[in-house]
Amino acid sequence: MKPTEELSHEHQAILLAIRILEKMSERLETGAKLDPAHLEKAVDFIKVFADKCHHGKEEDLLFPAMEKAGIPRTGGPVGVMLHEHAEGRNYVKGMAEAIPGIKKGDKAAARRFAENARNYGALLSQHIFKEDHILYAMADARLTPAQQKELEACFADVEEKIVGHGKHEEYHRILEELEAAYLS
Numbered sequence: 001m002k003p004t005e006e007l008s009h010e011h012q013a014i015l016l017a018i019r020i021l022e023k024m025s026e027r028l029e030t031g032a033k034l035d036p037a038h039l040e041k042a043v044d045f046i047k048v049f050a051d052k053c054h055h056g057k058e059e060d061l062l063f064p065a066m067e068k069a070g071i072p073r074t075g076g077p078v079g080v081m082l083h084e085h086a087e088g089r090n091y092v093k094g095m096a097e098a099i100p101g102i103k104k105g106d107k108a109a110a111r112r113f114a115e116n117a118r119n120y121g122a123l124l125s126q127h128i129f130k131e132d133h134i135l136y137a138m139a140d141a142r143l144t145p146a147q148q149k150e151l152e153a154c155f156a157d158v159e160e161k162i163v164g165h166g167k168h169e170e171y172h173r174i175l176e177e178l179e180a181a182y183l184s
């Protein structure tokens with residue numbers, strides 16, 4: 001698999017998490033039953049799978065490789081992507097900080113979670129669209145097959161050393177569990 005294909009594949013899991021968060025937000029707003037442990041699992045998925053692993057691969061490996069290939073890190077589409085990753089982190093922080101209040105039955109905390117989750121979903125959906133259709137195509141066109149092979153090896157290293165052996169699959173299982181609880 002090409003590095004950008006691997007990243008696009010991860011986008012599908014992130015988009016699924018966004019759909020789950022949307023359903024969670026609806027339940028929080030209507031006061032329907034919801035296990036706070038599920039909120040923790042969803043936020044953990046976003047923090048580790050989407051941010052640490054996926055955005056880590058982009059920020060530390062793909063974007064620097066693109067820079068070496070002549071696509072600047074600042075002022076162009078890469079700069080916009082970096083800015084959006086940072087913006088997303090704020091929404092994730094907002095979600096995480098609302099969970100203790102939700103556990104105590106605080107309705108304002110439930111609304112805060114829902115608002116941050118929706119903002120995160122809107123931001124990341126358009127971010128992912130731009131990467132899948134514009135940025136990754138630029139990378140594919142500029143990076144040589146040798147550079148792509150090297151990137152692929154570095155991605156595998158991120159999975160093993162930063163995220164942890166077997167963790168990627170574990171996060172897919174968590175997502176399946178949440179999908180069954182909220183989207184079926």
Ligand SMILES: [Fe+2]
Nearest residue numbers: 055058081131
């Ligand atoms: Fe990104």
Ligand SMILES: [Fe+2]
Nearest residue numbers: 007054058131
């Ligand atoms: Fe991405």
